[in-house]
Each structure stands twice: as structure tokens, then as C-alpha cells.
Amino acid sequence: MSTDEAHPSLALDETVHQRVRLGILAMLSEASECTFTTVREELELTDGNLSRHLRVLEDAGLVEIRKGYDGRRPCTWLALTRPGRKALRAELAALQRLVDRLRGIQPEDA
Amino acid sequence: MTIEDPEQTLREVERLKARSRRRAHGGAWVPAAVLAALVLLSTVLYRSAPPTAHWNSIGIVQFPYWAGLPAEQLSPPVSYLYWLVGLPAAFAVIAWWYRRRARQTGFRVAWRLFAAVGLGALLVLVVLLAVPTEPPADPYAAHIDVGLRWGSGFATPLIAVAASLVALAWVERAPMLAAAGGWLALLAWWQGATRYGQLPYWLYRLFDGGQPIGLGGQTDLPVPGMLALMCLPLLVWVVLAAVRSRAARG
Numbered sequence: 546m547s548t549d550e551a552h553p554s555l556a557l558d559e560t561v562h563q564r565v566r567l568g569i570l571a572m573l574s575e576a577s578e579c580t581f582t583t584v585r586e587e588l589e590l591t592d593g594n595l596s597r598h599l600r601v602l603e604d605a606g607l608v609e610i611r612k613g614y615d616g617r618r619p620c621t622w623l624a625l626t627r628p629g630r631k632a633l634r635a636e637l638a639a640l641q642r643l644v645d646r647l648r649g650i651q652p653e654d655a
Numbered sequence: 656m657t658i659e660d661p662e663q664t665l666r667e668v669e670r671l672k673a674r675s676r677r678r679a680h681g682g683a684w685v686p687a688a689v690l691a692a693l694v695l696l697s698t699v700l701y702r703s704a705p706p707t708a709h710w711n712s713i714g715i716v717q718f719p720y721w722a723g724l725p726a727e728q729l730s731p732p733v734s735y736l737y738w739l740v741g742l743p744a745a746f747a748v749i750a751w752w753y754r755r756r757a758r759q760t761g762f763r764v765a766w767r768l769f770a771a772v773g774l775g776a777l778l779v780l781v782v783l784l785a786v787p788t789e790p791p792a793d794p795y796a797a798h799i800d801v802g803l804r805w806g807s808g809f810a811t812p813l814i815a816v817a818a819s820l821v822a823l824a825w826v827e828r829a830p831m832l833a834a835a836g837g838w839l840a841l842l843a844w845w846q847g848a849t850r851y852g853q854l855p856y857w858l859y860r861l862f863d864g865g866q867p868i869g870l871g872g873q874t875d876l877p878v879p880g881m882l883a884l885m886c887l888p889l890l891v892w893v894v895l896a897a898v899r900s901r902a903a904r905g
Contacts, residue, residue, distance in 0.1 A: 567664070571671045576679035576762040577826070583761025587671070615758060622763070637668065643661045 553642035560605045561636045565590065565598050570633045573608065573625040581621035599623065607632055676828075677903045679762035683827035684896035686749040686769070687835075690816055690823075691889045693745050694723070694839070694882055700734045701878045702727040719784045719810040723843065726851045726878050738812035742777055746770045765826045773819030780815055808848030813885070814840060820889065829896070835888035842885045852876060 561567060568588050573579055585595045602608040607629035611622045625633070700722040721734035728734050753766040820836030823829075846853070852874045876884065 564664070567668060568671055571668045572675045575672055575675035577765040578763040579675075579679075580761040587675075637665065640661045640665050644665065647661070 553639050553646050557639050557643075558632060558636055560601060560607070561632050563598070563601075565594070566602055567633075567636065569595075569598060569602065569623075570607065570625060570629060570636075573623055574630060574633055578611075578622045578624045580615075581623060584623060602629070605632075675762065677900075678760045679764060680827045680829070681900040681903060682752075682756050683823070683829055683832070684893045684900065685752055686766070686823055687820065687832060687889060687896070688893045689745050689749055690819060691886050691893060693741055694813065694816055694886050695879075697723050697734075697737060698879045698882055700728055700730075700737055702729055703877075720807075720847055721812065723811050723813040724846050724851055724878060724881060725807075738777065738815075739781070742812065742815060743774060746773060769819060769822040769826050772822035773815055776815035776818040777812060780810070780812065784810060804848050808844035808846075811843050811847050813843035817843060829892075832889075832892050835892050838888050839885045842881075846881070851878075852881070 561570060565588060569584055572584055572587060581595065581599075584590075585592065588595070590598075599608060599610060603610055607626055609624045609626055611624070613620055613622060701724070721731050721738065722728040723734075723738075750766065750770060753764070757763040817836045817840030820839065821833050824831075824833035824836060850873075854874055
């Protein structure tokens with residue numbers, strides 16, 4: 546790695562890198578849609594906490610929120626957008642580069 | 656910053672993704688099994704005469720191959736109804752199952768795309784085969800034509816099933832399932848484009864100990880065996896996926 550190359554940590558996206566938001570994106574990346582309740586239970590969050598993070602992700606265009614019904618019960622479905630999928634991929638790649646750097650592995654050797 | 660932070664984050668994310676993947680796609684074997692059952696059950700649409708009898712009774716095999724394979728059918732209208740009712744009914748069952756699973760797991764896969772591809776392929780087949788064509792000048796000559804008929808290979812509902820399997824593989828992110836669908840499509844197309852049981856010359860040479868022959872040969876495999884051969888990779892995938900899913904739950 547050349548010394549003038551930017552440090553991988555600079556490639557981390559603040560919106561995506563936050564622990565809970567990264568978890569939300571990771572879960573949503575594995576299905577076309579996922580319920581609010583499922584994400585909340587898996588990440589052990591409160592309704593308010595999850596809503597706050599979802600608002601950040603929705604404002605950034607990374608997640609779509611759709612309100613619907615499951616039978617008669619109201620249900621909120623969450624889905625990853627195309628930019629959201631791209632952002633998650635970029636974030637994981639940046640994290641991997643960072644790990645390699647901290648281990649002293651050159652990218653071309655990895 | 657220590658190495659543990661990003662490394663631990665990556666590990667956590669991978670764990671979360673793997674867990675979500677299992678929950679979202681762990682049931683993919685069910686729709687695949689329904690389609691496999693539909694193909695295997697279609698064996699009841701054929702006469703049980705051995706293929707050699709078929710070989711000697713050119714003219715009985717009717718085109719389009721509504722039963723699926725270019726072999727003697729018990730009744731072409733029954734074959735037609737089997738697929739035109741059976742495939743949508745199979746998709747209705749699969750749709751019901753996907754809805755139920757989404758309620759249980761909280762994850763939804765894009766099964767509508769998979770159903771649309773399967774039903775769309777069947778509709779295209781029905782529409783294309785309904786197009787009136789000029790009758791051949793010599794119907795007998797048309798029957799004994801042993802050349803490769805590319806278009807005829809697609810004139811079977813088995814192609815719609817194969818297309819469904821590839822679409823299912825896409826939505827369920829299962830590349831090996833796409834390969835199983837491709838295998839089914841290849842055999843279905845080959846049978847329709849040549850004739851029932853026809854082997855390509857290179858395969859015939861392989862079975863025949865490398866004897867030089869230019870025209871290929873024919874297998875004596877009866878229809879149930881041929882359908883089982885077409886579904887073999889699919890069945891293997893279904894069993895492995897079901898075992899994996901059960902192990903993950905346990």
C-alpha cells in the first residue's frame with residue numbers, strides 16, 4: 546500500500562457505520578422485506594430507538610418503510626434500497642481493508 | 656484503534672447476515688419440492704408403452720408436447736389441462752405457503768417475481784402454440800425428420816417449470832437450484848428438439864465404447880425414468896436444503 550493512499554477508515558460512512566444501523570442494513574440485505582418487529586427483536590431495541598435509526602436511514606435513501614397489514618394487524622415492512630445495498634457493500638469492504646491494514650496486510654496480498 | 660474493533664464488527668455483521676439468510680431462505684426447498692412433484696406426477700399423462708414401441712409408432716406422438724416429453728400421451732387434452740391447471744394451482748399453494756412463512760419469520764422474499772416468471776412462461780407457450788401455421792406439404796416427411804428442431808424443444812410446459820426454478824433460485828439466492836433448473840431445461844429442450852430418448856452422438860460414443868457413429872443413438876429409458884433423471888439434481892438439492900434447514904432449526 547502506498548503511503549499517500551487514503552486511510553481505509555476515511556471510507557467508512559458515518560450513517561452506515563453506526564452499530565445499530567449497520568445491523569439493520571445487514572438484516573435487510575438478506576431478504577426483499579423484513580418486518581419492523583423482527584428487526585427490533587433481533588437487535589434487542591425499543592420501538593423508539595429503532596424508529597430513530599430507521600428515520601436516519603430513510604432520510605439517507607438507504608431504507609424504504611412501507612406500512613401495511615398482516616391480516617387485520619397493522620404491520621410495517623422495511624426494505625433495503627439499491628443505494629442502501631451499495632452502501633452496505635462499500636462499508637463492509639472498507640471495514641475489511643481496515644482490518645487488513647491493521648494486520649499489516651497489503652491489499653494486493655490479501 | 657485496535658484490530659479487534661473492526662474485526663469484531665465484521666464478524667458480528669456476518670453472523671447477523673447468516674442468521675437472517677437462514678430465516679429468510681431456509682424454506683426454499685418447499686416450493687422447489689412442489690415443482691419437482693408436479694414434474695414427477697406428470698408421468699401419469701403418458702402411455703406406459705416402452706420407448707421402443709414409440710419408436711415404431713411414429714405419428715402417435717402429438718405436437719405440441721403438452722404432456723412435457725415427446726412421448727405417447729394418454730390424452731392430449733388431459734395433458735393440456737394438467738399443466739394449465741396444475742401449474743397455477745402449484746403456484747397458489749406456494750403463494751399461500753410463502754405468506755404463512757412471512758408471518759412466522761418476519762422475512763419476505765420476492766416470490767411474486769418467481770410466480771410471474773413461471774406463469775408468464777406458461778402463458779407465452781400457450782399463446783405461441785395457438786398461432787396458426789401452414790400444414791406441412793408432406794405430414795409423414797415432417798414426422799420422420801430427424802434433424803434438430805430448435806423451436807420444438809421449447810414447446811413443452813417443462814420449459815415453464817425450468818424457468819420457474821431459475822427464477823426461484825434468483826429470489827432465494829440458491830445458485831445450485833438454478834443449475835438444477837438448467838439441467839431440467841436442457842433435457843426437456845433436447846428431447847423436444849430431437850425425439851424421445853435421443854442421445855447426442857458424442858454421448859452415444861461414450862456409452863458405446865468410443866465406436867465411431869455420426870447419427871447418435873437412442874436410450875431405452877422409460878418416461879418415469881426420464882422424468883426422474885431430469886429431476887435428479889433438483890431432488891438432491893431439495894433434500895440437502897431440507898436437511899440443512901432442519902439442522903439450523905435444531
